[in-house]
Amino acid sequence: MSEHYFEFREVTKSFDDLLVLDRVSFFVDRGETAVILGRSGVGKSVTLKHILGFLKPDSGRVIVAGKDVTDWDEERFGSIRQKVTMVFQSGALFDSLTVRENVAFPLESREPVREAIPVRVQALLDMLEAADVADKLPAELSTGTKRAVAIARGLAQDPEAILYDEPTTMVDPLMAAHIGDLILKLKQLFHTTSIVVTHDTHLARKLADRVIFLHEGKVRFFGPWDAFESSDDPFLKHFRLEDDLVPALDVVDRAEPPCEPDWPRPAIS
Numbered sequence: 001m002s003e004h005y006f007e008f009r010e011v012t013k014s015f016d017d018l019l020v021l022d023r024v025s026f027f028v029d030r031g032e033t034a035v036i037l038g039r040s041g042v043g044k045s046v047t048l049k050h051i052l053g054f055l056k057p058d059s060g061r062v063i064v065a066g067k068d069v070t071d072w073d074e075e076r077f078g079s080i081r082q083k084v085t086m087v088f089q090s091g092a093l094f095d096s097l098t099v100r101e102n103v104a105f106p107l108e109s110r111e112p113v114r115e116a117i118p119v120r121v122q123a124l125l126d127m128l129e130a131a132d133v134a135d136k137l138p139a140e141l142s143t144g145t146k147r148a149v150a151i152a153r154g155l156a157q158d159p160e161a162i163l164y165d166e167p168t169t170m171v172d173p174l175m176a177a178h179i180g181d182l183i184l185k186l187k188q189l190f191h192t193t194s195i196v197v198t199h200d201t202h203l204a205r206k207l208a209d210r211v212i213f214l215h216e217g218k219v220r221f222f223g224p225w226d227a228f229e230s231s232d233d234p235f236l237k238h239f240r241l242e243d244d245l246v247p248a249l250d251v252v253d254r255a256e257p258p259c260e261p262d263w264p265r266p267a268i269s
């Protein structure tokens, strides 16, 4: 048992000679959003797979929903996968089902009142701003819209926690900002415990209550976002600089767009 919703205690994982996680420890409390940051190949997705029981640690303990699940078998993990949903990078939608049917899918087995399903699906699609594509097939959607639909389907499961794996990769910056805003909206509305895996510091800044920064198999930083942003660790400074997280740009980012003057313009003759 743990007082935390998610907790890794000294988790180590290797694949043959490759040591991916080296005594990794962190926790995420109920209602919090933690962001796992780090370079490609550092073990971010591997971390999420331990949470869902798709991978087992070589040593250390994995706590999910407050319970030590390290030694749980596949069958017991079924209950964890009901509580903790994963939004995959690919979206992982059913190709032959429409958007509406995809979102309804988790409800078919959970919702006893059949008439309630379309209402709930519509509410989810409205919330994720995807109602206009409800009757399309996934192949007809852009990557960004697929992600929004995948999030709606994840929410249909009514999860206690959501894991997002790279929700803003492979989309343009505007779509990335839109997806980030949608996740932020869900965070503010529901306070669902979440872990967001990304190397996008702009997304991290938007969402993170807590940061887990992985580097060379180890937790290089674990703490609140503000402490991450002001950390003197030269490596983290460099990472932030590379990702344009410098104060000067911060000011530009947050600046209001130039306002129209609120007096009548002189007529152009």
Ligand SMILES: Nc1ncnc2c1ncn2[C@@H]1O[C@H](COP(=O)(O)OP(=O)(O)OP(=O)(O)O)[C@@H](O)[C@H]1O
Pocket (backbone or CB within 6 Å): 015, 018, 020, 038, 039, 040, 041, 042, 043, 044, 045, 046, 047, 199
């Ligand atoms: N099932 C597996 N078998 C062998 N090696 C694996 C397996 N899963 C992951 N790895 C290796 O573990 C390392 C970490 O992989 P992981 O997918 O967690 O990286 P990541 O941090 O998510 O990277 P990215 O940002 O590119 O998604 C990589 O070197 C990867 O090749």
Ligand SMILES: [Mg+2]
Pocket (backbone or CB within 6 Å): 044, 045, 046, 165, 166
């Ligand atoms: Mg990954």
